[in-house]
Amino acid sequence: MIHATKMDFVTEGTKEEMHLWQHEMIENYAYITVQLPPLNRSFW
Secondary structure, rough: OOOOOOOOOOOOOOOHHHHHHHHHHHHHHHHHHOOOOOOOOOOO
């Protein structure tokens, strides 16, 4: 079976920069929706 997939790179950076970016995106989501993203149990 063949699966066609596509990946869009949103940003790039060091491990630390990516971790901080991810944290910021989680905070933005929580601010807008008043809840954490479904797969996140904390803000980190």
